[in-house]
Amino acid sequence: MADGRTVGVGMPISLTFDRPVPSAERAAVERSLTVTTAPQVTGAWSWIKDRNLLDGQRLDYRPRTPWAPGTAITLRTGSAAARHFTVGRSLVATVDVTAHTMTVVKDGVTRRVPITAGAPGMDTWNGTMVVSDKQRRVFMDSRTVGYGDAYQGYYNYAVHLTTSGTYLHENPRADSYAGRSNVTHGCIGLATDGTARRFFDEVIPGDIVRVVNSKDTVAPGNGYSDWNLPWDQWLAGSALR
The missing domain is CATH 2.40.440.10 (L,D-transpeptidase catalytic domain-like)
Known part of the structure; x- marks a missing residue:
């Protein structure tokens, strides 16, 4: 996602890695990432099984409930330049x-x-x-x-x-x-x-x-469908839990 972009209230932060991250390294990867928001929210990372990627290639961050309009989000990934996003209207x-x-x-x-x-x-x-x-x-x-x-x-x-x-x-x-x-x-x-x-x-x-009122529920890794996981299941997808 381009730096400075305005997004809707449901957009997760989604990272895709060039290669699958081994299970033993996933906690360290999460610790290297920092998300700050204004106002402050409760959020967490979770490893996502994407239909088009291998296990360990996609890591998403979302808050417990959709973002509030106007929230400012900053992602820092180690030594890389920070990325800034803003949540627009709902x-x-x-x-x-x-x-x-x-x-x-x-x-x-x-x-x-x-x-x-x-x-x-x-x-x-x-x-x-x-x-x-x-x-x-x-x-x-x-x-x-x-x-x-x-x-x-x-x-x-x-x-x-x-x-x-x-x-x-x-x-x-x-x-x-x-x-x-x-x-x-x-x-x-x-x-x-x-x-x-x-x-x-x-x-x-x-x-x-x-x-x-339809039938089968869309999988979390089919697009940005993270919100179909209850919060406890979302937290269970983090290597830090």
């Missing part, structure tokens, strides 16, 4: 796949928009995800996630949620099905009437998208 979107709605709460102001989620058998991940990035236009291929009814095409206003390929994006099918039924390959679809563009324009990396 935005949390809750997607209810059975009600076919997304409730967006931005700095205490709430609005609801219709959505369409994963069709039966291609269900959207349940649980808390964090925006990693966004792109104006993305090419998607359903074969990459093992679906036989292969679909390939470009989608606009794509907000990236998981490394396995979950996006929240504009979908022309949402013009007919949003608010009524779930018809996607697992992504969350928004209509082309400006709804998708509005969300795309306001969202930043680190914002939280929480999916409820």
Whole structure:
């Protein structure tokens, strides 16, 4: 993450190592890292099993609860230059796949928009995800996630949620099905009437998208989905515990 960046309230500090860190060395690695915040928060490191990395290659830091807006964060890693981040305004979107709605709460102001989620058998991940990035236009291929009814095409206003390929994006099918039924390959679809563009324009990396009333919960290492671990399990992932 670039120094000086502004992030959402759900963004963890995530470090990826060139090689797996042996178990015997992990405590020393954690001791070499210093996180300071203003205001002060309770936080901890935890070794994450990332779906695309070997065990011991990813180490994340997060607070017990999401960051407060305006929090200033500094990471120091031994002799390397310090990195500074700032938490911006709060935005949390809750997607209810059975009600076919997304409730967006931005700095205490709430609005609801219709959505369409994963069709039966291609269900959207349940649980808390964090925006990693966004792109104006993305090419998607359903074969990459093992679906036989292969679909390939470009989608606009794509907000990236998981490394396995979950996006929240504009979908022309949402013009007919949003608010009524779930018809996607697992992504969350928004209509082309400006709804998708509005969300795309306001969202930043680190914002939280929480999916409820779906099936399997997204794994912590699938994107920045650290918040799906209860605090005691998070602490258990530290080599210092």
